[in-house]
Amino acid sequence: MIRIFVLMVFLLPGILFSNTNNFEYKLETVVSNLGxxxxxxxxxxxxxxxxxxxxxxxxxxxxxxxxxxxxxxPTVYHRGQGGLLDVQKSPNFEKDRTLYFTYVKEVKKKxxxxxxxxxxxxxxxxxxxxxxxTKSASNTSRHFGSRITFDEExxxxxTVGDRGVRPNGQDLTTHAxxxxxxxxxxxIPKDNPFIENPNALDEIYSYGxxxxxxxxxxxxxxxxxxxxxxxxGGDEINxxxxxxxxxxxxxxxxxxYWAPISVGEGTHKAGMxxxxxxxxxxxxxxxxxxxxxRLFKSLEGKLLSGALKLTHLNIITMNENNEFVExxxxxxxYHQRIRNVIESPKGELLLSTDSGKFYILTK
Numbered sequence: 001m002i003r004i005f006v007l008m009v010f011l012l013p014g015i016l017f018s019n020t021n022n023f024e025y026k027l028e029t030v031v032s033n034l035g036x037x038x039x040x041x042x043x044x045x046x047x048x049x050x051x052x053x054x055x056x057x058x059x060x061x062x063x064x065x066x067x068x069x070x071x072x073x074p075t076v077y078h079r080g081q082g083g084l085l086d087v088q089k090s091p092n093f094e095k096d097r098t099l100y101f102t103y104v105k106e107v108k109k110k111x112x113x114x115x116x117x118x119x120x121x122x123x124x125x126x127x128x129x130x131x132x133x134t135k136s137a138s139n140t141s142r143h144f145g146s147r148i149t150f151d152e153e154x155x156x157x158x159t160v161g162d163r164g165v166r167p168n169g170q171d172l173t174t175h176a177x178x179x180x181x182x183x184x185x186x187x188i189p190k191d192n193p194f195i196e197n198p199n200a201l202d203e204i205y206s207y208g209x210x211x212x213x214x215x216x217x218x219x220x221x222x223x224x225x226x227x228x229x230x231x232x233g234g235d236e237i238n239x240x241x242x243x244x245x246x247x248x249x250x251x252x253x254x255x256x257y258w259a260p261i262s263v264g265e266g267t268h269k270a271g272m273x274x275x276x277x278x279x280x281x282x283x284x285x286x287x288x289x290x291x292x293x294r295l296f297k298s299l300e301g302k303l304l305s306g307a308l309k310l311t312h313l314n315i316i317t318m319n320e321n322n323e324f325v326e327x328x329x330x331x332x333x334y335h336q337r338i339r340n341v342i343e344s345p346k347g348e349l350l351l352s353t354d355s356g357k358f359y360i361l362t363k
Contacts, residue, residue: 023298023315023330025349025361031060031067034356038339039087041099045345049099049120050352053083059123060358072125077104077111080141085113086158088148090184097121102146102158105130110137113144113160113175115182131186132203134175140164143176143211147287149224151217155189156182157224157240161211162248169208169248172200177248179212179226179240181205193243208246208272214288214305215240223322227285227305230254231263235282236275237303239322247272253280277316277324284309287340295347295363306338306351313338313351331359 039051048060055076058067076084082104090098097119105114113136118128136144143161150156162168162177169177172194180203183189194200214227224240234254238246251272252263268274279285286306293300303316312332317325331338337354344350349361 023296023328024363025296026363027331028360028362030062030350030358030360031065032355032357034058034358036083036339036354036356037352037358038083038085039101040340040342040350040352041087041089042342042344042350043089043093043120048350049087049089051084051087051101051103053085054078055084055103057084057087057125062360068123070123070125074101074103074116074128075106077106079111082111082141082144085144085146086148088150090117091150091152091154092184099125100148100156102148104144105133107133107137110139111141111144112137113146115148115156115158115180115186117186129186132180132182134160134180134203135201136160136163136168136174136176138163138165138168138176143229145212147213147215149215149217150184151222151224152219154184156184157205157215157217158182159209159212159215159226161213162209166249169210170245170250172197172204172207175201175203177207177209178204179206179209179215179224205242206240206244206246208244208248208250209238210248210252213286216288216290216303218290220290220301223290225288225290225303227288227303229284230278230282232257233280233282234263235279235285237277237288237316237324238273238275241273244273245271246275253278254282276318276322277327282309283307283312283314284337285314286338287342289341289343291343291349292347294343296349296361304341304349306341308337308339308354311335311337313341313349 035052057070085102104111115132118125142164145159145161148158212228231254291299305314312329315328340352351359
């Protein structure tokens with residue numbers, strides 16, 4: 001069963017010009033008055049399936065301008081930063097109709113980040129199955145992560161925040177503060193880095209993270225990029241590599257919330273990876289993609305992220321050596337907390353905001 005809502009579409013007047021390498025775009029407000037939209041995935045050129053943190057799942061038809069809300073959705077732990085989080089369609093979606101979700105599940109009255117899958121059949125979710133209920137419980141209601149991405153070798157990656165417990169970042173007996181790698185069926189790849197370590201969880205791919213809310217595997221360059229929240233300053237873009245330690249909370253460019261005191265032991269330490277880019281002050285990054293260049297040629301290969309605190313679309317240029325080259329910020333004049341940005345099959349950019357809006361950037 002579904003509920004159907006017809007929504008108004010607004011076109012903002014004129015064409016906006018950015019100084020970002022002649023990045024010329026037109027911005028449309030597609031829908032408004034939604035809840036907090038966290039995850040989005042294009043089912044086809046016309047339809048986008050999205051998640052709201054309160055547990056609702058909808059399908060937006062970009063031609064008809066209506067939304068169909070699915071009714072048979074999971075029960076989620078919707079407290080603090082918890083709720084229904086990311087969604088990505090399977091790399092084999094046309095054949096298997098499978099969707100992957102991350103959400104916060106209540107376990108013994110605590111919330112834990114969970115990976116699940118279900119089939120989308122006739123606008124209904126069927127065969128919901130939890131693939132991994134992570135070991136990440138804490139007494140806090142923050143830092144759940146979570147985003148999903150796939151490589152071309154049949155692996156799924158998803159992220160779990162440190163759950164607001166700093167030592168988790170260096171503790172391999174918890175999934176908190178890690179990037180996790182699984183096979184598409186939820187089994188553990190035999191070449192995961194800690195599979196022979198009796199003091200580590202086999203699902204972990206990398207660790208030492210605070211709260212990754214953007215991860216993207218770039219099939220063109222075979223690079224896995226992630227962006228994570230720092231404390232007061234120290235948001236990071238990292239190139240994720242197998243088995244590496246990214247330092248939280250031992251090293252950080254951030255400050256304590258209660259005083260202008262550095263977090264941890266410093267900004268560098270042997271055996272811990274350095275960020276490819278860090279942000280001071282924090283922008284509060286919320287998503288990440290590597291843009292294809294399909295529509296906006298000047299953005300090809302650039303990293304794009306939404307920013308919550310500083311309310312803009314962040315555009316980062318890296319060189320062939322994975323070194324930071326340039327940063328640009330656009331859309332800040334709209335003062336919107338951009339929760340997610342994804343690319344359409346045509347190369348358009350679809351953005352969701354915490355105020356319940358969808359924007360689309362076209363030419």
